[in-house]
Amino acid sequence: MKAKIDIFIFADALGWNIASRRKFVEDLLPVRNRCETLLGYSSTCDPTILTGALPQDHGHFSFFVKAKENQSPFKSLRHLGFLPELVAGHHRVRNKVSKFIAARQGYTGYFQLYSVPFSKLPYLDYTEKKDIYEPGGINGGQRTIFEHWQESGKPWTRSNWRLSDPENIDHAKREIEKGDVELLYLFTARLDAAMHRYGTDHPQVDEAFDTFAKNLRSIADTAARHYQEVRLHLFSDHGMADVHQCSDLLPRWEKLGLKFGRDYTAVWDSTMARFWFADDSVRKTATTWLQEQKDGQVLTDEQLAGYGCLFPDRKFGELFYLLPSGSLFVPSFLNQRKVTAMHGYAPEHIDSAAAWMSSHETLPVQNLTQIFPVMRKAASS
Ligand SMILES: [Zn+2]
Structure with missing residues (x-):
């Protein structure tokens, strides 16, 4: 039996306000506080969580920006601007075009055209071309926590953000059952999706929170059977507000x-x-x-x-x-x-705040930049 495991669980949009209102897993994770978020979206916050750096230093904020003169990767899409809006706006058409562009440009990160009008794309560039979870993925050149974990020599694992929550949770549990890893990063996004769709208060969202709580307990129980000490940390990037x-x-x-x-x-x-x-x-x-x-x-x-x-x-x-x-x-x-619900507002608003919750006392986590030092310390103690 291994001595210790640190499990870091990222839950997209698990806001402090929502978690407090729902008294979410208070018994399991009694050390908890509001964690200040950043201006922007997950595309701003996640690189900060992974590197401890501020947006103006890691160079990630939002996906689309003005392209430098004649350097838009979407130049060749100019003719698509003439597609009838009904066709151009269809999500299946846009998903196909997104996949085609990502493959042609060699993008390894998350890429989605959303609803950007095809006629405007030739003036724009995309900022997350590389997978931010892989070495070299951060625009500012910072190394992510995973490179630090790798260097520490401690066995570690993490989720694949391209997979679903159930798949990533299964993967985490299988790794814990093997009893090798000492550091684990689990990525979850279902709460974010459920709240965008139904709002912060809805039976479907209650169900998503219940399922998530059950999964957290099951992960904690599994870990307790294979490790002497289990340190469980749950955190988010931002909150959520009903529109x-x-x-x-x-x-x-x-x-x-x-x-x-x-x-x-x-x-x-x-x-x-x-x-x-x-x-x-x-x-x-x-x-x-x-x-x-x-x-x-x-x-x-x-x-x-x-x-x-x-x-x-x-x-x-x-x-x-x-x-x-x-x-x-x-x-x-x-x-x-x-x-129905959205995030990306003034970070000081209570509905914007992220959450930090842990089974143990850690270094203080008052804002997103302070999660990284806790993850680094876990690799050295
Ligand atoms: Zn979201």
């Missing part, structure tokens, strides 16, 4: 008369729009107009710096416009219709 308001800022913006590709480039994420401008005059017109709109707010450089998202080259946008918690752009480049 109660839709913003039609995008169609209103398009009536302003500025031309995409000539005057400006923009990416409309579900809760945030990011802009690049051709010159100062456009910048002024756009900024003034955006500041007048009541839908959300233009983020200042001070706010972005405070969030660790003041990217030195403005790679992710010269101007960020953010909606308040519970509001959603419909349409956006991410979704064409309303989604």
